[in-house]
Amino acid sequence: MNSMDPTCSGETPVCQEGLRLASARPATLRPKRLMPVDQQRSLAGRYPLWVKGLSLLAFTWAFLGWLNETWFFQFNNSIWLNRYTEYVIILAFGIWRIVAEKNPYNRRRLIILVANVMVLWWLIPWLFPFIEPYMGYLGVLPAFPSLHTPGTLTFFLVLGAVFLFGRRVICGWNCPCVGIREVVGFPFRQADHVPRGRWAWRLRHLKWLWFALYLGAMWAMTRPANNITAGYLGFFGLMVALPYFFTMLLSPWIGNRGYCRYLCPYGATFGLLNKAGMFRIDYNADTCTQCGLCEKVCDMGIPVWKLGTAKGRIDTTECMGCGRCVTECPTQSLAFHDVRNLFFPTLRQDRVWLRRRADWNLPATRWRSAGFVLVLVMVLAGGWYYSGRIGSGAELINNLGTLCGLPILTW
Ligand code: SF4
Numbered sequence: 387m388n389s390m391d392p393t394c395s396g397e398t399p400v401c402q403e404g405l406r407l408a409s410a411r412p413a414t415l416r417p418k419r420l421m422p423v424d425q426q427r428s429l430a431g432r433y434p435l436w437v438k439g440l441s442l443l444a445f446t447w448a449f450l451g452w453l454n455e456t457w458f459f460q461f462n463n464s465i466w467l468n469r470y471t472e473y474v475i476i477l478a479f480g481i482w483r484i485v486a487e488k489n490p491y492n493r494r495r496l497i498i499l500v501a502n503v504m505v506l507w508w509l510i511p512w513l514f515p516f517i518e519p520y521m522g523y524l525g526v527l528p529a530f531p532s533l534h535t536p537g538t539l540t541f542f543l544v545l546g547a548v549f550l551f552g553r554r555v556i557c558g559w560n561c562p563c564v565g566i567r568e569v570v571g572f573p574f575r576q577a578d579h580v581p582r583g584r585w586a587w588r589l590r591h592l593k594w595l596w597f598a599l600y601l602g603a604m605w606a607m608t609r610p611a612n613n614i615t616a617g618y619l620g621f622f623g624l625m626v627a628l629p630y631f632f633t634m635l636l637s638p639w640i641g642n643r644g645y646c647r648y649l650c651p652y653g654a655t656f657g658l659l660n661k662a663g664m665f666r667i668d669y670n671a672d673t674c675t676q677c678g679l680c681e682k683v684c685d686m687g688i689p690v691w692k693l694g695t696a697k698g699r700i701d702t703t704e705c706m707g708c709g710r711c712v713t714e715c716p717t718q719s720l721a722f723h724d725v726r727n728l729f730f731p732t733l734r735q736d737r738v739w740l741r742r743r744a745d746w747n748l749p750a751t752r753w754r755s756a757g758f759v760l761v762l763v764m765v766l767a768g769g770w771y772y773s774g775r776i777g778s779g780a781e782l783i784n785n786l787g788t789l790c791g792l793p794i795l796t797w
């Protein structure tokens with residue numbers, strides 16, 4: 387067992403192998419042996435060709451679902467060839483990933499990610515759709531939850547949550563876009579596929595082009611609806627959707643997170659708040675052995691310890707808070723920092739703390755899990771209630787206003 391690592395007992399071979407790999411060879415060398423598909427962990431493995439083929443097939447199927455619903459209109463089916471196709475795929479591959487994942491913190495994150503996608507992104511819009519309150523002209527009515535649509539209530543709530551807890555509340559735990567990349571794209575996490583190094587890191591600035599387009603969409607929303615604003619919003623939709631699916635198919639060359647790293651305008655928005663808000667990763671230079679493991683497990687290609695050495699912290703717009711680096715650091719030199727540290731200054735969200743929160747043997751973990759399930763059930767029940775009895779976001783907000791004794795709100 388690694389003597390520096392009190393939490394390593396549950397997966398000692400994994401930790402030791404990680405350390406051995408981290409210290410023994412540069413990230414570009416390929417692991418010699420193929421990884422069995424029931425073993426997935428923070429340090430990416432190399433998987434057989436059939437697994438990669440299956441992943442590409444699933445990505446293609448999701449793309450075809452979108453094409454059919456948007457352009458082809460060939461098959462009228464409620465699940466197998468439309469936007470919900472992607473969520474069926476996430477569920478199937480998600481179960482596989484959860485069972486195979488060896489890092490307990492990431493297993494917990496995947497469970498929450500898949501559950502959120504199932505309830506919030508699939509079941510509610512599919513079975514109990516209702517329009518949420520929004521401002522401005524959107525082109526289409528935003529069915530709850532529309533967290534990527536500027537102007538909706540969910541969008542503003544998410545911005546607030548990102549400011550307090552960092553980009554991980556959405557990019558780590560809740561985004562369907564990352565859901566499919568996490569669970570279907572896992573064979574493309576390996577160093578052969580994920581571009582790293584100085585140029586790959588510099589290319590991250592590409593996303594500001596998409597962010598500029600996003601600002602244009604926000605501007606169009608505030609204008610009166612006309613051919614120009616409708617045309618621009620349609621153009622923006624295509625500029626997001628096409629790269630979104632093409633980057634899935636390009637995963638063998640740009641890694642599973644190519645879209646999040648280089649193109650996502652929403653990730654750029656959340657990233658700005660990541661930097662301006664209360665989230666960061668603290669770095670302790672005194673205990674760091676510069677083993678480099680934190681950089682090798684990061685799918686976003688962030689030079690973690692180099693940034694830590696230079697700045698004493700990792701506070702980039704790119705970090706989506708997956709926690710792989712923190713939960714794998716063998717010397718606990720990394721720790722998340724967010725709004726909780728404001729109220730509990732001695733709290734240290736390091737490897738031990740994060741892994742303990744994922745320990746199912748502890749009653750506190752089971753209570754938190756029960757609370758999470760309860761919240762999802764309540765949201766589902768709320769969706770059923772409002773879609774069946776009230777019907778639209780405007781009515782929802784009016785009813786809430788009446789309930790709280792507030793004047794009726796109009797948008
Ligand atoms: S970067 Fe964009 S696509 Fe990736 S997880 Fe964040 S919001 Fe989703």
Ligand code: SF4
Pocket residue numbers: 673674675676677678679680681690691714715716717718719720
């Ligand atoms: S922060 Fe941890 S994982 Fe990263 S180089 Fe230092 S000891 Fe290794």
Ligand code: SF4
Pocket residue numbers: 680683684685686687688690700704705706707708709710711712
């Ligand atoms: S820096 Fe750490 S938490 Fe952030 S994306 Fe990379 S591995 Fe995940």
